[in-house]
Amino acid sequence: MGAYFSDIFLGLWSLVIGLGITFREFFKPVVTVPYPYKTIKMSERYRGHIELIEDEEGNPKCVACGMCQRACPSGCISLASKSVEYEAEVKGEMKTKKKKVLTKYDLNFTTCSLCGQCVESCSFGAITFSKEYNLASSRKEDFHFDLLNRLKERNS
Amino acid sequence: MSLTILNALVAVVAAIAFAALNAAYLVWAERRGAGRIQRRPGPNVNGPFGLLQPPADGIKLMTKQLMIPGGADKALFMVAPVLAMAPAITSFVTIPFSETIVARSMDIGVLMIFAFASLGGMAILFAGWGSRNKYGVMASVRAVSQAISYEVPMLITVITIVMMTGTMNLHELATSQAGGMWNWNIVPSLSSPLMPVSFLIFFICSLAETNRAPFDLGEAESELVAGFHTEYGSMGFGLFFMGEYANIVIGASLITILFLGGWDCPLGLFPGVWWFLLKIYLLIFSFIWIRWTFPRTTIYGLLNLSWKILIPISLFNLLLTAGLLKVF
Amino acid sequence: MSGPIHIRPDETFTLNVGPQHPATHGVLRVKMEMDGEYIVKAETVLGYIHRMHELMGENRTYPQVLPNLSRLDYLGALGYTHGHVLAVERAAGIEVPERAEYIRAITVELNRVASHLFWFGAFVMDLGGFTPLMYAIEDREHILDMLEAVTGSRLTYCYYRFGGLYNDVDDDFIAAARAFIPRMRKSLKKYDALVTGNIIFRKRLEGIGPISAEMCRKYGATGPVARGAGLDFDVRKNEPYSVYPEFDFDVPVYHECDSLARYKVRMDEMEQSLRIIEQGLDKLPDGPIMPKKKPKLIKPPVGDYYQAVETARGSFGIRIVSDGTKNAYRFKLRSPTYSNMSLFDEACEGMMIMDALAMMGSLDLVIPEIDR
Numbered sequence: 001m002g003a004y005f006s007d008i009f010l011g012l013w014s015l016v017i018g019l020g021i022t023f024r025e026f027f028k029p030v031v032t033v034p035y036p037y038k039t040i041k042m043s044e045r046y047r048g049h050i051e052l053i054e055d056e057e058g059n060p061k062c063v064a065c066g067m068c069q070r071a072c073p074s075g076c077i078s079l080a081s082k083s084v085e086y087e088a089e090v091k092g093e094m095k096t097k098k099k100k101v102l103t104k105y106d107l108n109f110t111t112c113s114l115c116g117q118c119v120e121s122c123s124f125g126a127i128t129f130s131k132e133y134n135l136a137s138s139r140k141e142d143f144h145f146d147l148l149n150r151l152k153e154r155n156s
Numbered sequence: 157m158s159l160t161i162l163n164a165l166v167a168v169v170a171a172i173a174f175a176a177l178n179a180a181y182l183v184w185a186e187r188r189g190a191g192r193i194q195r196r197p198g199p200n201v202n203g204p205f206g207l208l209q210p211p212a213d214g215i216k217l218m219t220k221q222l223m224i225p226g227g228a229d230k231a232l233f234m235v236a237p238v239l240a241m242a243p244a245i246t247s248f249v250t251i252p253f254s255e256t257i258v259a260r261s262m263d264i265g266v267l268m269i270f271a272f273a274s275l276g277g278m279a280i281l282f283a284g285w286g287s288r289n290k291y292g293v294m295a296s297v298r299a300v301s302q303a304i305s306y307e308v309p310m311l312i313t314v315i316t317i318v319m320m321t322g323t324m325n326l327h328e329l330a331t332s333q334a335g336g337m338w339n340w341n342i343v344p345s346l347s348s349p350l351m352p353v354s355f356l357i358f359f360i361c362s363l364a365e366t367n368r369a370p371f372d373l374g375e376a377e378s379e380l381v382a383g384f385h386t387e388y389g390s391m392g393f394g395l396f397f398m399g400e401y402a403n404i405v406i407g408a409s410l411i412t413i414l415f416l417g418g419w420d421c422p423l424g425l426f427p428g429v430w431w432f433l434l435k436i437y438l439l440i441f442s443f444i445w446i447r448w449t450f451p452r453t454t455i456y457g458l459l460n461l462s463w464k465i466l467i468p469i470s471l472f473n474l475l476l477t478a479g480l481l482k483v484f
Numbered sequence: 485m486s487g488p489i490h491i492r493p494d495e496t497f498t499l500n501v502g503p504q505h506p507a508t509h510g511v512l513r514v515k516m517e518m519d520g521e522y523i524v525k526a527e528t529v530l531g532y533i534h535r536m537h538e539l540m541g542e543n544r545t546y547p548q549v550l551p552n553l554s555r556l557d558y559l560g561a562l563g564y565t566h567g568h569v570l571a572v573e574r575a576a577g578i579e580v581p582e583r584a585e586y587i588r589a590i591t592v593e594l595n596r597v598a599s600h601l602f603w604f605g606a607f608v609m610d611l612g613g614f615t616p617l618m619y620a621i622e623d624r625e626h627i628l629d630m631l632e633a634v635t636g637s638r639l640t641y642c643y644y645r646f647g648g649l650y651n652d653v654d655d656d657f658i659a660a661a662r663a664f665i666p667r668m669r670k671s672l673k674k675y676d677a678l679v680t681g682n683i684i685f686r687k688r689l690e691g692i693g694p695i696s697a698e699m700c701r702k703y704g705a706t707g708p709v710a711r712g713a714g715l716d717f718d719v720r721k722n723e724p725y726s727v728y729p730e731f732d733f734d735v736p737v738y739h740e741c742d743s744l745a746r747y748k749v750r751m752d753e754m755e756q757s758l759r760i761i762e763q764g765l766d767k768l769p770d771g772p773i774m775p776k777k778k779p780k781l782i783k784p785p786v787g788d789y790y791q792a793v794e795t796a797r798g799s800f801g802i803r804i805v806s807d808g809t810k811n812a813y814r815f816k817l818r819s820p821t822y823s824n825m826s827l828f829d830e831a832c833e834g835m836m837i838m839d840a841l842a843m844m845g846s847l848d849l850v851i852p853e854i855d856r
Contacts, residue, residue, distance in 0.1 A: 008465060011683035015450065021678045022193050022449045022615060031622050032196045043629075045651060047636035073548035115551035115642040116650060129636065194618035290499050294521065294837075369612060370684055450684050452612025454838050455521070457687050 047114045048130040049107060052151045060151055062126035064100045068118035074111040077118060080104040102148065109135075109143040167259035171248040178405045179398035180210040182440065186401075189444045220390035225288055228387070232286030237388065237395035239279035243272035244402035251409045252327045254419040254429035265326035266314055269410065270307070273365060276403060277303035280367075280374055283396070287387035295386075298455050299367060299374030305459055306364035306371075309466040313358045316474050317341055317414050319481065320348060330418030334427065340417040347484045348477040355415045357466050357473075362407035364458070366400060369447040373455055408439040496524050499837070503532050509606060510851025514828075521836045526829050534855040541815025546572055546646065546782040549815070554640035556817065557853040560599035561640055562592050563795035569644045570725060571791035571802045575784035576646065583771040584648035585727040590661070590764040591631065591643070593757040597668065598627040599796035600754050603848045607747070608679055610845040611688055616679055623671050630660045646782060648774040658765055665758050672754060680751065689744040693843025695831050696741055704823040707798025708753065709847055712746035714739040719794035730767065731760045743846040750848070783810050797821050797848055821847075822854045 033040055042048075052060045064081030081100040088097050119127055137143065184199065184206065191198025199206035224233055250265040252258035262268060277300055284296020318324055320341070321332045333340045344351045364371040388396065412418060412435045419432040453461070496517045503511040511532035517524045537556060541549050553568045554561035566588055573580060601624045605617030628638045634657050635643040635650070643650050679685055700710040710717055718735040720728045736752035738745035784806040792801040798820025805814035824847050832840040 014681045014683045018449050018678050018682050019445060021674060022445065025195060025615075025619070026189075026192050028195060030192070030195055030197050031625075034197070034200075043633045043636070045634065045636040046632065071547065073544050073551060113551040113555075113640075113642075114637065116636075117547055117550070120645075120650065190614075194615050195622060196618065290497060294499075298521075372612070448615050449678075450613060450682065451608060451688060453684055454688060455836070457684075 042131045042133060046129065046131050046133070047116065048132040049109050049112060049114075049135075049145060050118060050127045050147070051130040052105060052147045053126055053128055054151060054155060058155045060102055060105070060126060060148065061124050062102050062105065062122075063124055064102045065124075067121045067123070068127060071117040071121040073115065073117065074113060076108040076112045078104070078106045078108075105147045107145045107147055109145055110140060164260065168249060171251075171259045172245050175245045175248045175402050175405065176398070179401040180214065182401040182404065183213070183397070184210050185440070186444050186447075189441065190448045193445070193448045214394070217390050217394040222390045222392065223387075225387050228288045229286040232282040233387075233392075236279050236283035236286060237392045237399070239282060240276055240399035241395045241402065243275040244399050244406055247272050247406050248402075250326055251406070252330055252413070252418065253432050255331070255427070257429055258327055261325060261327045263323075263325050266318065266324045266329075269406065270311060270314070273403075273406075274303075274307065276399070279399075283388070289387050291386050295374050301455070302364055302367075302371060302373060302458055305462040306361045306466075309357050309462060309470045310361040310365065312467070312470040312474055313354045313361070314414065316348065316354060316470070316477050319474075319477060326413050330413050330420070333417040334420050336420070337417075337422040340415065340420070342415040347480045348473075349480075350473045350476060351415075353469060354473055355411075357470050358411060358415065360461075360466065362411060363443065363446065364462070366403040366407050368400075368404070368443055370450040370453050371458055372447075372452060373458065404440060404443055405436065408436045408443070411439055412436055495519065501841075509845075509849055512825075512849065512851045512854075516837070516840075518837065521838075523832050523835055523837060523840055526832050526840070528825060528829055530825075530851075530854055532855065533852050535852075537856045538815050538817060541812055541817075543811065545810045546576075546784075546812070549812075550645075551640070551642045554642060555852070556819070556856060557599075557795065557797065557821070557850045558639050559602050559850060560595055560796040562588075562595040562643065563793060564800055565641065565644045566592050566726070567791055567793035567795070567800050567802045569646055570793065571789055571804050572646050572782065572784070574791055575787070575789040575804055575806055576779065576782050577784075578647045578778065579775050580648055581772050581775060582727070582769050584773045586764050586768050587649060587653055587773070588644060589727050589731070590761055590768075591634075593760045593764070594627050594631065594661070595641075596796045597754050597757050597761075598624045600750050600757075601627075603750065603796075604675065604679075607845040607848075608685075611685065611842060613679070613685070616675060619671070619674070619678075623668060626660075626664055626667070630657060630664065633657060633660075645774070647778050648772070652773050658768070661761060661765055665762055668758055669755070672751065675751070680748070686744065688842060689742065689747060689846070691742050692839045693743045693831065693835070693846060694741045695827060695843075699827050699831065703827040705798070705827055706820050706823065707794070707796075707848075708746050708749040709798065709824045709827075711735065711737050712749045712846075713741045717799075719792050719799045723792060725791065725793060731763050733757075733759050733763075743843055746846045746848075781810055783808060792818075795820065797850065797853070798824060817856055819853050819856060821849055821851075825849055825854055 052062060055061050062079075064079055066079065069075075069077045069079060080103050082103050083098045084101050085096050085098055087094050089095075090097075114129075116129075119129060135143070187209070188198035188206065199209040202208040202212050224230060247269045249259040250262050250268055252261060280296045280299045280303070284292040284294075284299075317329070321329050323329060323332075337343070342351055342355045348354075367374045409432075412432060416435050419429055420427050421431050496519045499516045499518050501514040501516060503513045505512075513529040513532065515527045515529060517526075535555075537552050540552055550565065550568070553564045556564050569588075572578075601620040605620035608616040631641065632638050634653050635641045637643075695705070695709060695713055697710070697713045697715050699705070700713050700715055706717060706719075714737060716735065716737045719725070721735055733756045736749050736756065738748055784804070786806060786808045788803070788805050790801060790803045792799050794800075799818075800820055801816075801818030803814070803816040803818070804812050805816075807813040828840075828844060828847065832843060835843070
């Protein structure tokens with residue numbers, strides 16, 4: 001008989017403790033950040049989609065070696081290059097040398113998993129993660145980034 | 157003669173307006189309260205403090221397509237939401253808000269309110285069966301057994317109070333407690349020392365009768381999708397929703413009138429309708445507070461609580477009060 | 485479509501706790517034959533989110549599979565990546581510097597706490613209490629912010645590499661982790677008072693969903709499910725790997741076999757993980773995070789390699805069969821939740837549906853991990 005009443009009483013007391021906790025939380029400040037009106041600064045290492053880095057003259061550092069394209073698990077990167085001849089001084093004489101120049105660097109962000117294999121495999125430091133998180137669109141084509149174009153637009 | 161009819165009409169319309177306005181804005185209060193308890197803002201986009209959220213929800217619900225599942229019992233399906241809302245609103249007619257503000261003071265006010273509350277239980281049964289959905293049937297079976305089990309201790313407690321006061325008229329029940337906090341029915345007195353226990357039992361039973369957590373098995377969101385109103389969209393759902401909140405207001409008003417002195421001031425100074433409203437809203441805040449703190453009970457835990465704990469205690473209280481009333 | 489519902493002669497009806505259901509935490513379908521509220525027979529139907537991770541392991545080179553492992557169990561992603569990285573390192577014979585090992589252990593334990601927090605919130609929400617979910621998510625945000633500052637992602641980290649880590653941790657992380665530990669301990673006390681001591685919650689879980697040690701052995705259940713049944717088996721203690729032998733922590737085991745025991749195992753595990761993090765931060769050595777000699781192309785010698793790690797859900801095993809080329813020949817993932825889930829069919833016979841769903845919540849299922 002005593003157990004019947006002590007059960008009820010202890011049970012009720014545990015309920016009261018629970019109510020006390022939620023009552024205290026009622027007066028604590030709100031944790032939510034009201035998103036469109038206030039934004040949070042992204043951390044430094046945040047992984048947005050990759051972007052090309054330029055050197056001092058505004059050209060992309062990328063030499064179109066294709067390591068990133070091979071390292072990508074999902075095949076998002078497609079790049080193309082062309083050979084250009086240029087004059088350079090070698091041992092006092094002018095010689096014609098060839099080098100590769102990047103003509104196209106496309107990223108298909110719809111299949112990218114932000115793994116970082118491309119950034120890690122680039123030995124020229126030509127690509128890095130951006131801080132873009134505000135991407136929303138209703139068409140798939142908006143996520144096929146033309147990174148070379150974006151680089152030119154950033155520089156101009 | 158025509159003035160009396162006009163009076164009656166105005167009173168009824170005012171009662172209905174109060175009920176509907178409360179049902180709409182209690183949703184807002186619940187969402188904001190729940191938000192603050194969970195440390196998030198709650199609706200604050202539509203209008204200042206989100207006050208235009210209920211009209212926005214109302215417009216949304218009214219413009220949605222009303223779908224009736226194929227093979228559903230059309231009559232039961234359409235009647236159920238109306239049957240959930242109508243008794244709650246009509247019960248407002250007898251509730252006295254102050255000495256003079258009462259739509260129609262009836263001598264069997266208490267009995268009428270409980271009779272109408274049972275109709276609400278029928279509405280759940282119709283909704284579950286009429287939607288031809290297994291989740292709905294299971295939920296309504298649970299909800300009906302819950303409604304029946306919790307009416308019994310509620311009525312026993314009310315009989316105790318009616319015995320003490322000698323009348324079923326809600327207006328007289330409230331005036332008999334006039335004069336300050338120590339006259340209220342919740343305070344234990346010589347003829348009924350277990351009154352706070354009765355208050356607690358009545359409080360728990362009104363939580364269960366209105367299908368509020370922790371007794372919301374009928375709507376058990378995480379188990380049975382949406383319980384008995386799974387198949388209702390648009391205004392059907394809206395009526396169930398508003399009916400539930402109207403029932404909450406009725407439950408809170410009953411508790412206030414039966415136990416807390418109605419429109420009486422705790423110190424007996426300025427009785428009036430504002431005290432009544434303050435008490436109702438404090439009780440409703442505690443309903444909201446309880447809902448967002450506790451998990452759901454199981455069906456057998458719920459029935460055990462009613463039949464093995466609440467009914468024996470309330471019966472004991474009834475017999476004790478009856479005996480002591482003869483003595484004192 | 486009109487007419488009466490067909491009632492079978494033995495008066496049971498089929499209830500489809502369908503792929504879309506708030507309680508099943510993913511796309512899981514359970515076909516239940518019910519007699520009123522009681523389950524007569526249950527049959528789990530899996531495969532709604534099969535994404536062929538094992539086949540992808542065969543078609544990709546070893547580094548290219550790294551992002552896949554996080555997508556298996558996205559709540560405890562670092563544990564799975566840890567297993568994969570250890571297996572390939574064992575296969576290819578790559579040495580890991582000590583600082584990297586310590587940082588791996590610290591981040592795995594942080595991830596375990598985050599996973600258990602989310603389980604806690606979702607479990608109590610299943611039972612009807614919506615508030616502890618919000619509190620748990622707020623605590624979890626701190627962990628996710630810490631890990632984002634280091635790795636760059638919040639949920640599907642691709643942080644470990646073969647031989648070490650991608651980035652090093654800085655002092656901010658260490659300070660934030662040290663500040664987090666007392667905060668989390670305070671929160672655990674709050675959850676104790678709000679949830680564990682609550683009479684309604686206890687009545688919901690005590691004696692519900694008994695899973696005996698025999699049943700665990702029969703189906704190969706590991707992790708908190710087995711430890712709640714009295715089996716004292718934790719891969720970190722029984723088959724130690726990485727730098728775990730250096731840490732001093734307990735493995736909580738409860739013998740009651742019901743849902744409350746499994747719940748208590750996980751809450752205690754959170755406390756033990758905090759202990760490990762504390763010790764790891766104290767013992768963190770300086771040094772490089774990648775080995776000096778790292779093979780450019782990972783081509784493990786021909787053979788069969790297996791590594792088991794203890795994740796938040798149980799013992800995750802990864803078996804790599806290599807044929808000497810740069811792709812694995814067979815990439816087998818032993819998913820702990822698959823074994824935990826298989827005992828659901830037998831364990832829930834004769835229970836009421838509410839109790840069965842409470843038991844399912846206490847098993848801590850993440851369906852994408854079952855279907856891989």
